[in-house]
Amino acid sequence: MAQVLLVEDDSALRTSLSRGLSERGHAVTSAGTAMDGLNLIVSCKPDLVVLDIGLPDLDGREMLRMLRAASRVPVIVGTARGGEDEIVTVLDAGADDYVVKPFSVGQLDARIRAVLRRGGEEQPRPEVLVVGGLRIDPAARSATLDGSRLDLNPKEFDMLHHLAVRAGQVVSKRELLTEVWQLPYGGADKTVDVHVSWLRRKLGETAREARYLHTVRGVGVRLAAPDEFGADR
Template sequence: MTLPRILVVDDEPQIQRFLKPALSAAGYEVIEAATGAQALKALATQAPDLVILDLGLPDMDGKEVIASLRGWSQVPVLILSARDRESEKIAALDLGADDYVEKPFGIGELTARIRTALRHRARSEAVPSLIETDGLCIDPVRRLVTRNGETLHLTPKEYDLLLLLARHAGRVVTHRTLLTSVWGLAHGEDLHYLRVFIGQLRQKIERDATRPQIVRTEPGVGYRLWVDG
């Protein structure tokens, strides 16, 4: 059995010394890079299944690595960084990162995010006809949404919003991505507009809209559709 291969891109030796044995024990093959240039070379030659990427690299910003990579690969990228500014997270996610974890971090949280990203990649490659979570079923072919077999009546915009989140299930989707994809470029900054529609959508799809379990808020960044398993 071939182990999933993870490329860890970080110039802090202590992070590499901690992550390699921890991820190996969790069942992953680990390869390492300390610079953006080394990372791009490893991506091209060693075909990792997932990348853990620090934004603060000695030769280039990690966002440059994402931008370069997304020109030719859709490998999942998980940001691991001490930068806690929302603008940094949003910029990395908008460039194509799949998720982020802030330093300091726990290995349990990190491996959970890795599993989610790898599952999302598998689902994307399989192109599922149905998306199911917490009793909710989304059928993109029939444009039908049901909960426990009962049809839910969504407006066209509510459906488009839910489908976009579902197609990126398990990943953070930024406010700007949601707004421009569903309403167009002119609405890229209309956060109040988005919050209203998210509230309406939760009223229809959640068991308890005051404690949402399906569409979860990533404060200051965007939303994530939670998937079972």
């Protein structure tokens, strides 16, 4: 059984698909708008999303891009436009698979099972990282400090995770721009500086009184537990 979120504005189709997938053993939550769908992704943490392109409040492709900025949950796009350009567009935007309307519940169920099988084989659950009182869970995209959850935006989390993977090492701003912002050929160092400042504030520290995030002038940033870092700024 999978936890499936169905985002579809056609109420009759939404009801039919929800019933059919439930009969096949899935636990289905549904939404009729993109914003309701995005909220449910955060609150329900589904195993897979079935996403309609033609939503009333936001184009489904734009919702997919927003979703991909915050989550790696598998997405199957449902579209009435089956041309090659449309399919390439949704796959490039981050979809794992697609179905062209009209489609049967049986076909959708088979695609759900196939996508989840691929995910199980190719994407083992990432290791939880611990740096001092910081605990970073890449699969849940959550981080806690001394047991309290940190309210991080997607880029703050990505940067913290990247630094935690290299805990104790100095990471250059260029590497952060390349790996976190996907800007291999350019980008402003100020982007990194601003996010480091935001992240420090959420960690309850400042540049003058750093505990976890340490700037090495002219080199980069290092994440280390408070008792592991020397005065080399």
